[in-house]
Amino acid sequence: MKRNIWFKRFVVSSLLLPISYFIFLGILYWKWLVPHYEIPKGHYNFGESIHFNKDYQKKSSVIHDYLKIKTKESGLVSISLSYAIDGILTWSGTSGLSDIENMAPSSVSSQYRAGSISKSMTALLTARLVDQNKFDINANINEYLKDYPRGDEITSRMLGTHTSGIRHYQYDFFSWPPNDMFSATNYQTVAEAIEMFKNDKLLFNPGKQFSYSSYGYNLLSRVIEGSTNEDFLVLMDREVFQPLNLRNTEADKKLIDIPNRVKFYTAGDNKYGYAYPVDSSNKWAGGGFLSTPTDLVKLGLSTLSRDFISRKSKDFLFTPTDISKIGYGFGWLIRERSINEKKFLTWSHSGGSMGGTSYLLIIPELGMVISAQSNVGPYPEGVSGLGDLCEQVAHILLSEET
Numbered sequence: 001m002k003r004n005i006w007f008k009r010f011v012v013s014s015l016l017l018p019i020s021y022f023i024f025l026g027i028l029y030w031k032w033l034v035p036h037y038e039i040p041k042g043h044y045n046f047g048e049s050i051h052f053n054k055d056y057q058k059k060s061s062v063i064h065d066y067l068k069i070k071t072k073e074s075g076l077v078s079i080s081l082s083y084a085i086d087g088i089l090t091w092s093g094t095s096g097l098s099d100i101e102n103m104a105p106s107s108v109s110s111q112y113r114a115g116s117i118s119k120s121m122t123a124l125l126t127a128r129l130v131d132q133n134k135f136d137i138n139a140n141i142n143e144y145l146k147d148y149p150r151g152d153e154i155t156s157r158m159l160g161t162h163t164s165g166i167r168h169y170q171y172d173f174f175s176w177p178p179n180d181m182f183s184a185t186n187y188q189t190v191a192e193a194i195e196m197f198k199n200d201k202l203l204f205n206p207g208k209q210f211s212y213s214s215y216g217y218n219l220l221s222r223v224i225e226g227s228t229n230e231d232f233l234v235l236m237d238r239e240v241f242q243p244l245n246l247r248n249t250e251a252d253k254k255l256i257d258i259p260n261r262v263k264f265y266t267a268g269d270n271k272y273g274y275a276y277p278v279d280s281s282n283k284w285a286g287g288g289f290l291s292t293p294t295d296l297v298k299l300g301l302s303t304l305s306r307d308f309i310s311r312k313s314k315d316f317l318f319t320p321t322d323i324s325k326i327g328y329g330f331g332w333l334i335r336e337r338s339i340n341e342k343k344f345l346t347w348s349h350s351g352g353s354m355g356g357t358s359y360l361l362i363i364p365e366l367g368m369v370i371s372a373q374s375n376v377g378p379y380p381e382g383v384s385g386l387g388d389l390c391e392q393v394a395h396i397l398l399s400e401e402t
Helices: 002-033 054-074 117-131 156-160 190-196 214-228 232-241 293-302 311-317 384-398
Strands: 049-051 078-085 088-099 265-268 271-274 289-291 333-339 342-353 356-363 368-374
Touching: 049 054, 054 078, 054 088, 054 384, 078 293, 078 384, 088 293, 117 156, 117 214, 117 232, 117 289, 117 293, 117 311, 117 342, 117 356, 156 214, 190 214, 214 232, 289 293, 293 356, 293 368, 333 384, 342 384, 356 384, 368 384
Parallel strands: none
Antiparallel strands: 049 088, 078 088, 078 368, 265 271, 333 342, 342 356, 356 368
């Protein structure tokens, strides 16, 4: 009899534990990912508009009106946008709120999560170091790290082109958080952060397949540290942010007060919720920077300049790898787009994160760079929503009707 009672208790306990865990996950999902507060009416009328080139003032006003409509119709908390044409920064503007609780309008200085556009920033740093003969993207990474598992088979070029076999974020329902993207752990160094995946099995033999990986870029940043004996964030600031005057671009450090950093939300059906409070220190290089569309446009303009990186470096950044079926190069997506019935070669990258969505579009032939960001993520329409917005802005700029 006692044995039967013990067995029943064991069965009940075994069932209650996973049931309780999934109830716990459901509560957290509702709290952090399901929008359930009404977005203030008329919030899209808040914002800012700054004209840098008055020759395009009429078109910029049309774009700002369109931005307000897009913010209203999409139910986003805010959208910030900037563009350059003929290689010159032309306009920056916003629609919506950077902080709903305090009814604070979004400004052109409001800092959003750049997400995976951080990869494009890291790619530019890599190109700068290659131009200075401080880094070899074709060397195996153990020339700089010494002891990384299978590092003698992996090159930095593979890391930058997502062909190394290093995994991306992964789900594990029996650990917390259930996805690496939700990590709230604060890592003091890049070396500490790569321990998350260092001993995981490669997805495939290096150089044989394509598999998108934010952690591949995190490892790339550690290789860069090994080659230069300098901190990755220090290098980014000195080699990329300062020379390009990116005054509102920096690491998204959770434990530091950053005055211009927006509040992060989820949204849908004109309701909002609070984005899960992640820590980005596990992915600086792959998705951990804050920025503004104005700064991202400046970043894009640097790729069109003859002075910032060499032609040789541009070739490895903007040449798709043979095994990438999506046209991915080194930190950039290369594809042909049709705008106003004319085809253009474009360079771009998107970024999706907890409470943030970003897009950066470059049309080299026109000297045109367009960037948009929102403090909502995951974006209800996916990152393609802001990509479509950027393409529509290009359409307006090329249209003869305005």
